[in-house]
Amino acid sequence: MATSLRAPGRVNLMGEHTDYSGGLVLPVAIQLGITLTFEPAERIELDAPGGERYIAAVEQELSDLGRPDVGIAGAVEADLPQGAGLGSSGAFEVVVALALCEAAGFQLEPLELALACQRAERRAVGVPSGILDQAASLLGRAGSALLLDCGTLEHRWVPLPDDVAILVLDSGEKHAHEGSGYADRRRELEAGDPRRVRHVETENGRVRETVDALERGDVAALGPLFAASHASLRDDYEVSTPTLNALVASALAAGAFAARMTGGGFGGSIVALAEPDRAADVLARTRVQGWIVCAADGAIRCRTDSTRDPA
Ligand code: GLA
Numbered sequence: 001m002a003t004s005l006r007a008p009g010r011v012n013l014m015g016e017h018t019d020y021s022g023g024l025v026l027p028v029a030i031q032l033g034i035t036l037t038f039e040p041a042e043r044i045e046l047d048a049p050g051g052e053r054y055i056a057a058v059e060q061e062l063s064d065l066g067r068p069d070v071g072i073a074g075a076v077e078a079d080l081p082q083g084a085g086l087g088s089s090g091a092f093e094v095v096v097a098l099a100l101c102e103a104a105g106f107q108l109e110p111l112e113l114a115l116a117c118q119r120a121e122r123r124a125v126g127v128p129s130g131i132l133d134q135a136a137s138l139l140g141r142a143g144s145a146l147l148l149d150c151g152t153l154e155h156r157w158v159p160l161p162d163d164v165a166i167l168v169l170d171s172g173e174k175h176a177h178e179g180s181g182y183a184d185r186r187r188e189l190e191a192g193d194p195r196r197v198r199h200v201e202t203e204n205g206r207v208r209e210t211v212d213a214l215e216r217g218d219v220a221a222l223g224p225l226f227a228a229s230h231a232s233l234r235d236d237y238e239v240s241t242p243t244l245n246a247l248v249a250s251a252l253a254a255g256a257f258a259a260r261m262t263g264g265g266f267g268g269s270i271v272a273l274a275e276p277d278r279a280a281d282v283l284a285r286t287r288v289q290g291w292i293v294c295a296a297d298g299a300i301r302c303r304t305d306s307t308r309d310p311a
Helices: 052-064 088-104 110-125 132-139 182-190 194-216 219-236 242-253 276-286 299-306
Strands: 003-012 027-041 045-047 071-078 144-149 155-159 165-170 258-261 269-274 290-293
Touching (some): 003 088, 003 132, 003 269, 003 299, 027 088, 027 132, 052 088, 071 088, 088 110, 088 299, 132 144, 132 299, 144 194, 155 194, 165 276, 182 194, 194 219, 219 242, 219 269, 242 258, 242 276, 276 290
Parallel strands (some): 045 071
Antiparallel strands (some): 027 144, 165 269, 165 290
16 A cells, blocks of 8 residues: 655745754755655655655665665645755655655654755765754654754744744745855864854854744844845855845835845845735835745655545
8 A cells, every 4th residue: 555755845934054964953844845656666666856865874874874775656736936045855765764764764853854855965075064854854843943052952932923924935046055165164163264153153143032022922022133144144254145135125114024035045045024904015026936835744744644544
């Protein structure tokens, strides 16, 4: 019998380029994701155009952890766009890893699985990314953001206030880590470049302040925090682009009360916050492809649901 598993994409509310130095991140899993429908098989045969090297890398990482060599055959379906900076490669790794584990009756803790998928990303495309995308895709919770300390992997969920809608607006500039400055930035940070270090230190502080504001229900505090994060990513970390900067300005002009680039940068999307009854209008006025997203359950919870008695 075929099984379907789903892994969501993510949007990071605060804490950009902090994960690979052991800092804080605050993503939500979103309702857009990747579904894999599969059956156990002799070999791995998945209809997933462009996914081959990720599949091979995930398989190798899991095999190194002791997964029995059981194949799967199946196909993926996605409503999560690729290249929009919404964590599509992380979601793909997660859904493939969960399916391979399920077919083989092999179990890992969610964060062990996230770490294996993070290593798979590096193995597949050579990008030294952090654990943000895979952790968010696995551990997200409906209605909450995930506060994750990427150094200790301690985490908790922060409920989102009802009076905030989250918008993701796609700049249309295709974001890909390969060939972008992502690895350069990581090297510069590790070499102690003062502006890169300042971004990370101030951004970690902004994650804490964002959590405080959300917990106080102080939505008005979020606009200045988002603005400061965007400025720091643009000026100190230099991962924004003129198109992303213009889109942040246009979202604010269209009525959003907070906006910043999100994800790795060098293209991709921005995240904006608006009052729920204005969100559709903000989206229409910016005239780019976008989504009003909700904080959704991550793949762990989706799996629990799909294996529950279908009654
Ligand atoms: C990409 C990477 C993540 C993280 C972000 C920036 O999404 O995959 O690990 O570094 O960029 O916050």
